[in-house]
Amino acid sequence: MPPRQPEAALPPLVAFLANRTRRDTAARIETQAEQADREFRDWTRRISRGDEHAFTHFYELYHLRIYKYLLALTRGNEHDAREVLQTVILKAAKSFKVFPDDQRLWAWLCRLSRNAYIDLLRRKNRDSRFVPIDDRSLDFAAAEPSKDRTEQAFADAMAQLPEEEQELVREAYVDKRPLQQLAIEAGSTYKAMESRLGRLRLKLKTNVLTLLRNENRS
Amino acid sequence: MKTEADVYPDTPVLEAAIADETFSSFAASLQQAGIRAVRHHRHIRQVQIALAQLTCVVGLATLFWFTRSEPQQLAHVAPVIAPATHGAASAHYISEAQMLAMFPNGSCALAEVNGRKELVFLELSSTRRVEKY
Numbered sequence: 001m002p003p004r005q006p007e008a009a010l011p012p013l014v015a016f017l018a019n020r021t022r023r024d025t026a027a028r029i030e031t032q033a034e035q036a037d038r039e040f041r042d043w044t045r046r047i048s049r050g051d052e053h054a055f056t057h058f059y060e061l062y063h064l065r066i067y068k069y070l071l072a073l074t075r076g077n078e079h080d081a082r083e084v085l086q087t088v089i090l091k092a093a094k095s096f097k098v099f100p101d102d103q104r105l106w107a108w109l110c111r112l113s114r115n116a117y118i119d120l121l122r123r124k125n126r127d128s129r130f131v132p133i134d135d136r137s138l139d140f141a142a143a144e145p146s147k148d149r150t151e152q153a154f155a156d157a158m159a160q161l162p163e164e165e166q167e168l169v170r171e172a173y174v175d176k177r178p179l180q181q182l183a184i185e186a187g188s189t190y191k192a193m194e195s196r197l198g199r200l201r202l203k204l205k206t207n208v209l210t211l212l213r214n215e216n217r218s
Numbered sequence: 219m220k221t222e223a224d225v226y227p228d229t230p231v232l233e234a235a236i237a238d239e240t241f242s243s244f245a246a247s248l249q250q251a252g253i254r255a256v257r258h259h260r261h262i263r264q265v266q267i268a269l270a271q272l273t274c275v276v277g278l279a280t281l282f283w284f285t286r287s288e289p290q291q292l293a294h295v296a297p298v299i300a301p302a303t304h305g306a307a308s309a310h311y312i313s314e315a316q317m318l319a320m321f322p323n324g325s326c327a328l329a330e331v332n333g334r335k336e337l338v339f340l341e342l343s344s345t346r347r348v349e350k351y
Binding site: 047049050051052055056059063064067068071082085086089090092093094148150151154155158169170172173174176201202204205208 | 226227228229230231232233234235236237238241244245248249251252253255256257259260263
């Protein structure tokens, strides 16, 4: 039979164990974070040294994110957003640096995007035959677009859709349910479902771009 | 840590909406252009590194050559300097006839005293002995 522990000794023991567990957990989290940072740094170093696979991975991860940011920056101007995206990607490919984490990399990409957009506006102003009376475009470009403005505009655009259509696009793109299954449930053909989703995507895109444009005016 | 999908669960719908067919083809060609730029930049870097290495090698070789050739130059100069520094010593080796020719004719003569050659001046006022010539 084990000897009885004095009652007064229990709380310190519990506190000690709790502290130790907390310390271990904190150390484990810290180690994981350090490892993630190291991996991120290695990955960015490989890109900066010209590793094509690493660059492809970067492109897959970031090109849509940059495009969304640029849509907000250009106030829903798709053409400008694409032109600036091209400049940003090529600049990044030429002068990629080593970054310790995603935040620093994203901040750098945002800076590249803003500078490229300002350059584009300057070029447009230089090339245009007429001098605008109220040339505030450069100020707009220099201003940091509010975080996740495209997502906000998208949320508003989604809210404009009927409940049924919202559910449909979520099932198709968030839950990634097969189109065939969705078509059967809706009592239509695969082709009809595909066309319907295509129309919904277009409607959503138009609404998002319109909201971003109107945000500029307001 | 919250990801974008946690904050905005509808993000895939947004991406599907903005990335239509025209954007997909644009994105594919942009990706290829990016890869080409990365490749080009890598080649430039490799050339720069090679040039830097070559410059270093040439620099080191030049330095090595200079450090090696410097003592040879000194050795070459030394014989030129040597006669100048030893010019006084070379007066030792003038002949007896040359020495006598330095004085007025008949004013002095060479004589051997106790087995040593001495220069003897014939006039009393200017008579003196030169112990060594």
